Amino acid sequence: MSGALRGTDLPLPVVRRGKVRDVYAVGDDRVLLVATDRVSAFDVVMAEAIPHKGAVLTQLTAWWLRRLEGVVAHHMLSADADAIVAEVPALAPHRDLLRGRAMLCVRTExxxxxxxxxxxxxxxxxxxxxxxxxxxxxxxxxxxxxxxxxxxxxxxxxxxxxxxxxxxxxxxxxxxxxxxxxxxxxxxxxxxxxxxxxxxxxxxxxxxxxxxxxxxxxxxxxxxxxxxxxxxxxxxxxxxxYAPGRGQPSFDKQPLRDWLDAERRAGRWNGEAPAPTLPPEVVQATSLRYLDAYRRLTGAALDLATS
Known part of the structure; x- marks a missing residue:
């Protein structure tokens, strides 16, 4: 699988760095949200990142917001890297990093x-x-x-x-x-x-x-x-x-949670940071789960060239 993005360093003021997103100020009235491939489970951020995860989160959000026009007002201005760079020329050297995972938004309280x-x-x-x-x-x-x-x-x-x-x-x-x-x-x-x-x-x-x-x-x-x-x-x-009376399989980071839970039950992890090193097969299974959710909802595979 392709490499994963764990963090960003853009030439803009940092508003905050969350568990997944790095948020930058664009003037006084806009923000740039960049979804990295960081992943957390049980409130612990993993050392390893999940390929394509940030692009799935950004592009799926943009897909939903376009379909929610008329239902609710939202903050998205653009999720297209070329349009974002046209608005913020200082980001031109970072166009490839932004592609698929960045969203320019109205700043709100x-x-x-x-x-x-x-x-x-x-x-x-x-x-x-x-x-x-x-x-x-x-x-x-x-x-x-x-x-x-x-x-x-x-x-x-x-x-x-x-x-x-x-x-x-x-x-x-x-x-x-x-x-x-x-x-x-x-x-x-x-x-x-x-x-x-x-x-x-x-x-x-x-x-x-x-x-x-x-x-x-x-x-x-x-x-x-x-x-x-x-x-x-x-x-x-x-x-x-689906059947009530039990837990259900889910299209998210369940492979990661299941593996960590097994490590905890076996006494190899105490549930606190740092988390144990994730095996490549767990990283891959989790990435595939995110991509599957995107495909099932949108009806199209994520363009991996942009993620």
Whole structure:
């Protein structure tokens, strides 16, 4: 497999470096998001990167945003490297690095919550429900099974965490943080985007079990920002094998999680940084899983020459 990009060093002011994205300022009103191939699992960033992962996240987000026109306003200006370089000539020497993995966006004031929508009971929600019968401390109906469908989907926000775990919070907490009107708007928009994504993915044989969105404010408007309906921000399941009462296979970094979990159970890893060195076959399997998600959703293979 081709090489992977672990980090960037561009001639622009750095806004922040996240687990996956390097964010640069472009003047006062725009940002450049560059998705590297870094990967984390169990809140630990791996030393190895996953080839093509950053391009999958960027190009899949751009694909979704183009299809969400008319549903929600968003921050994307361009995901085309040539157009970005035309706007920011200082990036010309880095055109090849940017190709496929960079997005020029409107800069916003980011709301400090993850807007999670859960269509099914899984992940941290299932863990809490199994232990306490609640989600973010609020009771759910008794007798639910793992991977049970929520009807209607549940707005299940979380705090934002650069390191460590996000924390599930009740919707009422968003109202305390941002006011009732803003909280209502975020819930409405998150549910709209989830419904549009869920319905389109269903046509392609994929269940979007849950997903998280971020929103920001600009000139009095709320915009959808960051990544949208990707394998990193969402739980994708194959519809043809779905059955409640158990966990489901997913189109994301599950091969990586499975290998790390086996290392932890065997006592070869304590779950803290640094993570053990990933075998090449785990890196390859994880990369292929991301590429498969892209192909299934968009109907076309990712152009590997641009990633």
């Amino acid at each position: 980011v709301y400090p919550v993850e807007c999670v929508v859960r269509g099914y009971l899984s992940g941290s929600a299932w863990k809490e429900y199994r232990e306490a019968g609640t989600l973010a401390g609020e009771p759910l109906a008794p007798g639910l099974r793992e991977s049970e469908r929520f009807d209607p989907p549940r707005f299940s926000p979380a705090t934002k965490a650069e390191t460590g775990h996000d924390e599930n919070i009740p919707p009422s907490k968003v109202a305390e943080l941002l006011g009732a009107d803003r909280a209502s708007e975020l819930e409405r928009l998150a549910q709209l985007v989830y419904a549009a994504g869920r319905d389109l993915a269903a046509e392609r044989g994929i269940i979007i079990a849950d997903t998280k969105f971020e929103f920001g404010a600009r000139d009095g408007r709320t915009l959808l920002i960051d990544e949208v309906l990707t394998p990193d921000s969402s739980r994708f399941w194959p519809a043809d094998g």
